[in-house]
Amino acid sequence: xxxPLWLIDLDNTLYDASWRVMGEINRRMTxxxxxxxxxxxxxxxxxxxxxxRRYGAxxxxxxxxxxxxxYEFLYxxxxxHDLHHFVxxxxxxxxxxxxxxxxxxxxxxxxxxxxxxxxQLLGLKRCFDRVIAIEDMxxxxxxxxxxxxxxxxxxxxxxxxxxxxxxxxxDHDENLQAAHRLGMRTARVLASKTVRxxxxxxxxPLAARRPSYVRLQVHCLRSLIRAQHFR
Numbered sequence: 194x195x196x197p198l199w200l201i202d203l204d205n206t207l208y209d210a211s212w213r214v215m216g217e218i219n220r221r222m223t224x225x226x227x228x229x230x231x232x233x234x235x236x237x238x239x240x241x242x243x244x245x246r247r248y249g250a251x252x253x254x255x256x257x258x259x260x261x262x263x264y265e266f267l268y269x270x271x272x273x274h275d276l277h278h279f280v281x282x283x284x285x286x287x288x289x290x291x292x293x294x295x296x297x298x299x300x301x302x303x304x305x306x307x308x309x310x311x312x313q314l315l316g317l318k319r320c321f322d323r324v325i326a327i328e329d330m331x332x333x334x335x336x337x338x339x340x341x342x343x344x345x346x347x348x349x350x351x352x353x354x355x356x357x358x359x360x361x362x363x364d365h366d367e368n369l370q371a372a373h374r375l376g377m378r379t380a381r382v383l384a385s386k387t388v389r390x391x392x393x394x395x396x397x398p399l400a401a402r403r404p405s406y407v408r409l410q411v412h413c414l415r416s417l418i419r420a421q422h423f424r
Contacts, residue, residue: 197295211387214279271307373406
């Protein structure tokens with residue numbers, strides 16, 4: 194029997210991106226859009242969010258409706274040289290990821306340069322057999338990032354495994370739904386430490402039911418490892 198394959202998301206799955214880096218990326222995206230599209234900051238922020246919800250990636254909306262160069266956008270909006278300022282310390286991350294038995298592929302809608310730099314900062318560069326970033330998600334000349342079913346089917350073919358031997362670990366429902374429809378096992382990282390603390394401080398602690406398309410629901414990698422043989 195083939196070893197299981199883990200398709201593991203990056204931001205807010207492998208580490209707490211809500212601590213700082215996601216806010217910085219959103220800020221840079223908003224500034225980029227305000228400048229290129231001649232919008233106010235509020236208008237750009239609203240449009241960024243709308244494209245993300247509609248297409249799964251803000252970039253797709255900008256390419257489709259505004260002919261934005263995707264590589265320039267990715268370079269301008271993802272921290273690189275200063276990334277270490279936005280990433281929290283993550284002790285034991287390498288040990289935890291290495292305990293997931295099977296082959297491990299990183300699957301992120303972020304840019305490759307950003308993803309590789311982040312893996313280096315987290316000490317996880319050697320933990321993955323393959324890194325699949327948004328630049329690798331072109332099908333027939335068009336970007337097809339998560340939650341694209343075309344992307345998921347291509348990954349299934351490339352894996353050489355039955356769908357039941359593939360496990361997608363992600364924090365976005367749309368991505369998990371796409372994997373579930375193909376018969377993959379799914380685990381949802383419900384919320385990062387920062388999001389849980391913010392919810393608790395607001396007096397509204399998180400309490401989400403596990404939907405039918407999620408086989409396992411956890412808050413962190415430590416919990417995932419303990420339950421990694423979920424079916």
